[in-house]
Amino acid sequence: MMMVTRSFQLFVLFIFTLTIVITECAKVTQNPDVYNITKTIIHSAVSKGAVCLDGSPPAYHFDPGFGDGVGNWLVQLSGGGWCTNVKECLDRAKSDLGSSNYMNPQEFQGFFSKNQSANPEFYNWNKVFVRYCDGGSFTGDVEYVDPATKLHFRGARIFTVVLEELLAKGLKNAKNAILAGSSAGGYPAMLYCDGFRNSLPNTSRVKCLVDSGYFVHFKNPVLGRPFESIYKGIATLQLQGSAKTLPKSCTSKMKPELCLFAENIQQDIKTPIFISMSAFDNIMTQYTLGGGIYGCIQEGTCTASQNKTLQEMRSDFLNAIPKGNNPKLRGVFIDVVHHHTSLQKQTRWSPVKPIVVHNLAAPKAFADWYFDRNYTYLIDERSLPLPNDS
Numbered sequence: 429m430m431m432v433t434r435s436f437q438l439f440v441l442f443i444f445t446l447t448i449v450i451t452e453c454a455k456v457t458q459n460p461d462v463y464n465i466t467k468t469i470i471h472s473a474v475s476k477g478a479v480c481l482d483g484s485p486p487a488y489h490f491d492p493g494f495g496d497g498v499g500n501w502l503v504q505l506s507g508g509g510w511c512t513n514v515k516e517c518l519d520r521a522k523s524d525l526g527s528s529n530y531m532n533p534q535e536f537q538g539f540f541s542k543n544q545s546a547n548p549e550f551y552n553w554n555k556v557f558v559r560y561c562d563g564g565s566f567t568g569d570v571e572y573v574d575p576a577t578k579l580h581f582r583g584a585r586i587f588t589v590v591l592e593e594l595l596a597k598g599l600k601n602a603k604n605a606i607l608a609g610s611s612a613g614g615y616p617a618m619l620y621c622d623g624f625r626n627s628l629p630n631t632s633r634v635k636c637l638v639d640s641g642y643f644v645h646f647k648n649p650v651l652g653r654p655f656e657s658i659y660k661g662i663a664t665l666q667l668q669g670s671a672k673t674l675p676k677s678c679t680s681k682m683k684p685e686l687c688l689f690a691e692n693i694q695q696d697i698k699t700p701i702f703i704s705m706s707a708f709d710n711i712m713t714q715y716t717l718g719g720g721i722y723g724c725i726q727e728g729t730c731t732a733s734q735n736k737t738l739q740e741m742r743s744d745f746l747n748a749i750p751k752g753n754n755p756k757l758r759g760v761f762i763d764v765v766h767h768h769t770s771l772q773k774q775t776r777w778s779p780v781k782p783i784v785v786h787n788l789a790a791p792k793a794f795a796d797w798y799f800d801r802n803y804t805y806l807i808d809e810r811s812l813p814l815p816n817d818s
């Protein structure tokens with residue numbers, strides 16, 4: 429008995445000392461404003477066939493909440509373009525956008541920062557950065573795996589297992605929660621917004637945030653074609669005609685690839701959504717007009733005809749976003765800087781270099797809207813882009 433107690437005391441002392449050592453090391457090396465979070469791999473997802481392009485298990489990065497933030501959750505679906513044919517998907521399967529084998533730790537800052545003065549309203553929330561590794565904006569649910577390519581198109585299943593895992597970790601009791609998505613992650617943040625909402629207590633505050641992921645279907649057929657062809661490629665590979673993961677309210681009316689345009693599903697979503705994006709999002713402009721548009725906007729040397737096209741794109745974009753008649757349900761923050769994403773390029777969602785419209789910074793505009801203080805519906809009225817300043 430005596431011996432046991434003695435060993436136990438030594439063990440406690442050892443742990444105590446170890447804790448001090450670890451804490452001291454952390455103090456020396458950690459910059460509280462940018463820190464790395466290692467990946468959590470969901471091994472159990474493999475038996476459910478919820479896997480990345482290469483068949484590896486999906487992953488996310490998790491930083492637990494603390495203080496009075498323990499009941500609050502920010503879940504971000506990351507972006508990273510798409511693969512639209514087998515060749516592109518095979519290449520992607522050899523990278524961190526197609527396989528968890530290649531995923532490094534993720535830097536958390538900006539919206540993900542623990543620094544109270546930099547991130548006053550969310551610093552102590554639970555934060556989850558879900559890795560994108562399916563190539564199709566988390567929409568695929570194809571059982572068949574071609575033995576020649578071994579590619580898996582299972583993004584919708586990945587979303588499901590990640591959500592199950594987070595619910596079990598405490599998300600199911602959330603007081604406040606946000607499902608956010610950047611770029612290619614923006615569409616699924618809308619697609620799964622109601623499902624996410626319905627998984628949480630009906631008393632909790634649940635809203636979704638689409639960051640630079642609202643790519644529109646331009647009316648001019650020449651401008652419309654590039655995104656049509658991207659979405660056609662995704663529909664062919666990942667939906668394979670069945671499109672069972674997309675809302676029936678849309679697929680009953682139009683082809684699945686058209687239901688990958690945010691504007692064609694937004695009106696059927698019941699949960700509040702906030703859209704933060706530039707009317708001249710530089711992925712939208714470059715995919716549509718080619719990379720050359722970037723340089724001329726940076727240098728102020730675009731021709732009259734290029735400017736006219738940019739204005740036409742802006743006008744289509746403004747027509748495609750939700751109208752301003754119910755900003756509580758659909759908040760918007762539309763700037764004119766030629767940039768792409770604020771959350772994923774995290775210094776943009778911080779005091780370092782936020783996007784500002786009428787002296788209001790995007791993170792503040794969103795927080796006001798989220799916490800029901802001011803239902804932001806704000807559009808920069810300038811009709812030509814400003815160069816990207818970061």
Ligand SMILES: *[C@@H]1O[C@H](CO)[C@@H](O)[C@H](O)[C@H]1NC(C)=O
Nearest residue numbers: 459462463464532533534535
């Ligand atoms: C995070 O890890 C990456 C390597 O994956 C490294 O390049 C980077 O410097 C690290 N950042 C911090 C803040 O430690």
Ligand SMILES: *[C@@H]1O[C@H](CO)[C@@H](O)[C@H](O)[C@H]1NC(C)=O
Nearest residue numbers: 459460461543545546779780
């Ligand atoms: C926290 O954020 C504030 C405001 O951005 C900044 O001035 C300060 O240096 C940051 N603190 C740390 C420890 O990084």
Ligand SMILES: *[C@@H]1O[C@H](CO)[C@@H](O)[C@H](O)[C@H]1NC(C)=O
Nearest residue numbers: 625626628629630631632633
């Ligand atoms: C939440 O759900 C419970 C039980 O389903 C119901 O009684 C209650 O009225 C609901 N509350 C709200 C705010 O919808």
Ligand SMILES: *[C@@H]1O[C@H](CO)[C@@H](O)[C@H](O)[C@H]1NC(C)=O
Nearest residue numbers: 728729730731732735812813
């Ligand atoms: C096109 O617009 C830019 C501002 O974005 C301006 O600097 C440039 O002079 C315009 N080009 C012409 C030909 O007017």
Ligand SMILES: *[C@@H]1O[C@H](CO)[C@@H](O)[C@H](O)[C@H]1NC(C)=O
Nearest residue numbers: 786788796802803804805806
């Ligand atoms: C509330 O939001 C509107 C835009 O929707 C903005 O013009 C106004 O300045 C905001 N008010 C405050 C107090 O931030």
